[in-house]
Amino acid sequence: PSQACAEARALVASAHRITVLTGAGVSTDSGIPDFRGPDGLWTRDADAGRGSSLQAYLADAELRRLAWRAKLDSPVWTARPNAAHKALVELERSGRLRTVVTQNIDGLHQRAGSDPHRVLELHGTLHATVCLGCGATGPMRDALKRVAEGEQEPDCQRCRGILKSATVSFGQELDGEVLRRARLAALDCDVLLVAGTSLSVQPAAGLVPLAAKAGAQVIICNAEPTPYDAVAAVVLHEPVGDVLPDLSSVPPSGGGRF
Ligand code: NAD
Structure with missing residues (x-):
């Protein structure tokens, strides 16, 4: 595994509260094209x-x-959930993943088994x-x-x-309550794991600098560079279908229980 992968694994291992932000890239392996x-x-x-x-x-x-x-x-x-969706379910079962904020409209996180109460569908x-x-x-x-x-x-x-x-179409407001909860989840995490999004749509992308400013370590996993790579602690230009299962299998550091 690359040095960046090892760094991401270490961050996930020591995290207690992980917020995830996903985009269309987590569903391309399920046959849904991104934009x-x-x-x-x-x-x-x-x-x-x-x-x-x-x-x-x-x-x-x-x-x-x-x-x-x-x-x-x-x-x-x-479409059926793929390895990336399933990995996030595993991470949730380990007790550390608090919230999945998604820009996707396909419902695949919930279908994979993510707790629907923890999934915020921004769009x-x-x-x-x-x-x-x-x-x-x-x-x-x-x-x-x-x-x-x-x-x-x-x-x-x-x-x-x-x-x-x-x-949510262009020219339409996001649901205020969903956005408020997404911002809270970005402010209240020690790791923000960003996966499969070009981070080119606001206000979703703004969650990344918000979390970073509040002290979270940001991990960005996306095939291409994003405008927020500079605020991330680790950037992985690798397939989410490889990276998320790898990260979700990391045991908590110190073998601590939750
Ligand atoms: P986007 O298309 O702008 O960006 C997706 C990013 O994921 C791209 O940078 C791409 O290179 C990367 N990517 C694709 N497959 C990948 C993989 N297997 N591993 C790693 N990276 C991969 O999508 P976005 O940032 O989510 O913004 C697009 C908007 O379109 C969102 O607002 C969303 O609502 C909507 N959308 C939703 C779906 C869906 O629900 N599945 C699909 C298309 C678009």
């Missing part, structure tokens, strides 16, 4: 992000119909819908069933408003 990696959706098609803005979604009925049709075929519905979830008119929420499954049965755009069954996945 900005080499094979990312936006790397291949610079215009693909257009439909991700709330304004465009509200203004353009054709875009909404395309979005619903595309959702039927989303890789998320068949919402694809597994639910929300009405942009009355705020009613419901299972995505129900809306997709209607699309599969031929409805081009399922509307809200309560108020006939525009329905959207319960994900």
Whole structure:
């Protein structure tokens, strides 16, 4: 193992409170493409992000119909958790991982077995819908069933408003309570383990300098450099599917019990 790996293992071994921040890179091994990696959706098609803005979604009925049709075929519905998700479940069982803050909307941390109460979905979830008119929420499954049965755009069954996945689009605010808890988790950890994120989306990326300023040791594991590599104690440009299982198998230093 590299020197950087050994340093990361030592940090994890002595940590009592670990907060994890994940991004699309932890789910690429599950068959869900990221946005900005080499094979990312936006790397291949610079215009693909257009439909991700709330304004465009509200203004353009054709875009909404395309979005619903595309959702039927989303890789998320068949994806299974991979070694990276499972490693974080192991780390949680060791009693040291307090919170998983994720930018992912695929629900794979919970499916792998992470305690749902410890997972903070900063950008919402694809597994639910929300009405942009009355705020009613419901299972995505129900809306997709209607699309599969031929409805081009399922509307809200309560108020006939525009329905959207319960994900945070560009131009949309994050859930204030989720963000508040994520910031607390960044402030109250001795190690912040960052995995599979380009750290190019705010306010999520801002959790990294926040934790560092509060005294946490930051470990960044990402295939490519990130804008916050300089504040990290250790940077690992290696696959998360190798690094996270390696780190989660580290026994606590001194053999202490929790
Ligand atoms: P991003 O695409 O900007 O960055 C992902 C990073 O992970 C890239 O730098 C890439 O090089 C790296 N990476 C990919 N596979 C890796 C691997 N196996 N090992 C190590 N590194 C790997 O993603 P982001 O930072 O999460 O931001 C994108 C936004 O898009 C988020 O806000 C998120 O909500 C959304 N998104 C979510 C999903 C999902 O839920 N799975 C997928 C795509 C995008």
